[in-house]
Amino acid sequence: MQRNPLVEPGVTQRYPWLSLLRVSRDSKRTSRAGTSPIPTSPVRLSLSADHLPSMPTAIVDVDVERIPAELVGLERYERALVLLRVRGHPVGQMTLPVTHGRIDGAAIRDYALDRERWPLWERWLLEHIGWDPVNAASNAPRVATVVIITHDRPDDLQRALEAVLRLEPDGEAHEILVVDNCPSSDDTRALVAGYRGVRYVREDRRGASAARNRALSEARHDIVAFTDDDAAPDPGWLRALLRNFDDPLVYCATGLTMPLELETDAQEASERYTPHGRGYSRIVFSGSRCNPLSVGQVGVSLNMALRRSVLEHVGAFDELLGPGTPCRCGEDYDLFSRILAAGYRIVYDPAALSWHRHRRTWEELHDTVFGYGVGVYAWWTRSVLVEREWSAMQHALRWFVRKQMPTLARALRARRRSPVPASLVWAELRGCMAGPWAYLASRHRARRASRAARANAPAPATERAA
């Protein structure tokens, strides 16, 4: 994954503490001269993950009412991650062994009936009595703008576009918008030009937040659904997201994200350590009850839809956070948190299913996980500095002491049996320590840029929104 340079040299000289970030990046670069397929850990605490069984997992998607007698053609795989559905609704997942490239349908069924409990049962019952509490009142909008945020990944984008074009329309056609963030070439524009009815927007301010804000202002419809270039939404995805906007207080809906493939060890580890799914029950996070600082369970930004009025009532994405900035992610957490703090609601609805291609190599994965650590702590820093949410400090400390240190200790203790390599935990931990500084760096950079813009042109430049 291509990322923008973390910090500019000038900044580092003036802020020596930023060397914490720079050193780690540099050490990664040097240690990774020449890409090797072996998981070489980018950190010095090199607890490599090569003890993990190296075999790919097939992804299988079955409806319990239409289980085939047998699934064949899985010769490359030793096991399969099976997503179970009832009439399109995801209700559970399980990992089954593949024998001689096959899975017996009866085994899937037995396992499903035996192990999969409440979501499957409840969904079956609702279908049986013909009632769905969520669909009941139909005030929800039926049409939306689908936005794909992309940055120099035409191959992935093509798959995402194909998937989005397969979305089931509900009456009027959806608007499809590709926001190209800081492209280095014209490949993306050329690719999008090949599709009918897809609008291309180029956003030259760096960062996914800027791209998302641009999309919110460009969108024609009231609901804006976001997906990334490395994700492929399911055909029923948008409809499932939209049905949650029946409630006028719902400003955001997120969905279940499953791995598109688990071909490499890194992808397996990614799915184990930072799964994008949040379970198979619909959850309503209400601002009048939930703590806006614990939004970890809400969902991920590559599978969400926003009401466009979020711009005026809650504020746009903070352009200091997110991919493409020193903070590397966290812009979604920040927005979720502000939505809740403003008293609105966020719904996690597993019926809205999207498939995400996880990072394939260990380098990318370590980089991503490091980014998660940076992003979360940068967001908490922002919460303290901008939102005056003092308890964010308590959250940060508690997470560090109660969650991450024990995870690292566990991973170190059970090196052989640990499901995730300790290096991954360490990468995240390092990210956490860098997070607050990254936010300050980002803020400094934005100030400098705006000063420069003011000096250059009298017209107001693009300022951070929040």
Add this chain to the structure above:
Amino acid sequence: MSEHAAFAPRVSVIIPTHDRRDTLRQTLQALAKQEFPFERMEVVVVCDACSDGTDQMVREFQAPFSLRLVRQRAAGAGASRNAGVAASTGELLLFLDDDVEPTPGLVAAHVRAHGAGRDRVVVGPYPPVAPGRLSLYRIQMREWWERQFHTMRQPGHRFTYRDVVSGNLSLSRELFTRVEGFDPAITGAGGEDWELGVRLLAAGAELTFAPDALAAHHEHSDLARSFARTRQEGRSDVRIGMRHPALRPSLPLGAVHANERADALLRFFAFDVPLLGGMIATLLRHALTLLERARLRQLWRALSGALRRYWYWRGVAERIRSARALRAFVAEGAAARVEEPLLELDLRHGVEEAERALDAQRPAGARLRCGAVEIGVIPALPAAERLRGAHLRPALAAMAPATLIALAADRVLPPVQIADASSPRPAAAVAGDVLRPAKVISVEITQPMRSVQDLTHYRALRVLVRRHGMPVGWVELPGERAMVSATELLQAIVRSYGWYLVPALLDRALPAPARAGAAGGGERGDAVHASAVRHEAGGARITPTDSAVVPRITVAVCTRDRAAMLRRCLQALSTLDYPSYELLVVDNASRDPETREVALQFGARYVREHRPGLDWARARAVREARTPIIAFTDDDTVADAGWLRAIARAFADPSVAAVTGLIAPLEMETHAQWLFETIYGGMTQRLTPWRVQRQTVTRWQMLWASAYGVGANMSFRREVFDAVGTFDPALDVGTPSGGAGDIELLHRIVASGRVLRYEPSAVVWHHHRATMDALRRQLFDNGRSFPIYLMTCARNRTLPVHTIASFALREWMGRWLLRRMVRPRGMPRRMVWAELWGTMLSPVLYVRTRAHARRIAQLPDEEPVVAREPDAAASLAAR
């Protein structure tokens, strides 16, 4: 729209107001933009003691419709609306609040929603206009309103009087006058609309929600005003309670009977020291601001909730002086309540049928069931809409677990036998008038349920619930009555273990995996493709079916001088549901000849072991057995019919070396038996299978061998004895050790790395000791044999000696004996003492039992006694 054309009433819009000139002007301006013929519309503004020039504004307002102004003196919103109605002429009354700004289609939407319905009451939404980041109070307020309108919009919503909110409400003049309008006794604003709602619902009005009759609510309240309004609600609730006594318990003030400590404290401040309470409440209201500034949301919510509650009680206290009077007030209401009968609805005939029944009968409440199993009750709420068909599905979805279980019980279980469901047998006379602890029965839920008779002399009925032979759990029902009907038994079982039936329900409901033309992999065909042909050879599953695995089994019973018990035991053993097994009775030096006769009578092979000691007999059985599997049981048991089948199933796994199973009490006729089973812990009681293996259990678990099996229900592969040796003759009954030969071997098998499987479906019913003396003796035996078993383990070095020693001290002496000595938890202390005493003697007894074993071992192997086989019995008889 034809309906619209048919119903063209004149609409009177009635707006009570008090000092809100600017918002009222907004409302009037919005009314002037209505898409409704102005000639059929009039507006009446009722100024209630206005002092800000509202009347002036209204008089000068250039309205396209007829606009009238009524003035009155501080009489409250209800009285104002009544005055407005009196001054108006339209057939349809539309009440708007002065801070509610209608959208252009509002009046037309109301008229449309009425249609031709005469007795309809239409509520339109008027959510507060409060966007963006707000104070916590305003967030809460917005949430309340939005939730109110959102729930009303749901298709299956059941309206109650609390849904009658008068800010955007319309009804016909005829209905309004029939229910005599608003109650003028409720002064101030708040609660008068709910009171009207109660009467409207009682008059049979039909509540409807019109989502398109939308208005914007320009709410400008703050915390102080909201508390004042809550206080007004308290006052209004007392008035509502006075007019409608039946409603009192369900009003918020009915909570006076729920003894919640925090609420009681608030009531104390409201009723007993209102002045002090008021001061504290005002102070705390200011503290809320600080909390909000510090972003302490949880604390803010808790405190503001408490303050709101306090002001509610203050409002109540203004009308009812003391908490005691309030309690009497509520109790009186509860007594005045008339319970309407619930409609019985059976879902067996489908949801649609039940909906039709609801639509036809419109009951106040309904009891839902599916066959014999109850799902739940839709209660008959006071002052709520009578049930419609549309209410059914949401109610079922809300009771989803119960619905699923009831459906499952109805579809999966066989129907209750009607013949058995009635008429208790006359109670049989029983000698002695003592109540027995419990009657023990076993119920197979795949068989039709039967009633249980003759419970008069039992305190309880204990039921072992089984499904396809597998124990699911115990259910206890109260006794001391003639019978428990089959339906009651079924309901009790389903209540406790209904969950186990749901997979079976789905198994029936979901189609089996498709044979041909299967479409696997869904849309993601990149990795998986399904084949139309099923490959039988390669991937076929290996399921140990009953017919496939039927190894021959020897059932060995070792006995000594207990012919009567042996008879009962063999009777059960001779009728086991298993194709190929043989019975082997090992007579351990019996003195009476009856043992042999009984054995031969049941066609068992009879072997006499003259060396006294149970383990000598067991070892003899091992030598005599000629089958690959040997199952042991005691002579005081009754084996379950499926016992061997379950054992054979467990042995189908080739890695399993030994199988043990559940030992259930055959009866609980005496206190001693009840004590042993429920307090002491019985023999083996576990209900889930357990694969006991050295790698997967802890060392202490391994040493607690009695937790995974005892001699009354254990079976082995023959090869095991060659590998780990046979029963230790120094142990068990007949030697100074007094027991533990069985658990010692089980422990040795597990310690050697072999797999022992605990299989709960292999059930043996054990006759526990009936008298207290016998129980004490047994506990004494346990007390002495367990340490001897531990010492034997140490001698055999199955585990490190320090582990065994620490287990003996901490687990056996400490946790098991001494703790129970200090806190016996229902066990008579002398029983614990017997066990402890046995333990104290055990070192001496260990030495003695070893010496004893050496002595016995010198006896000749074989006494000249003929071992008779069933076929030899004939020749014996001929002689």
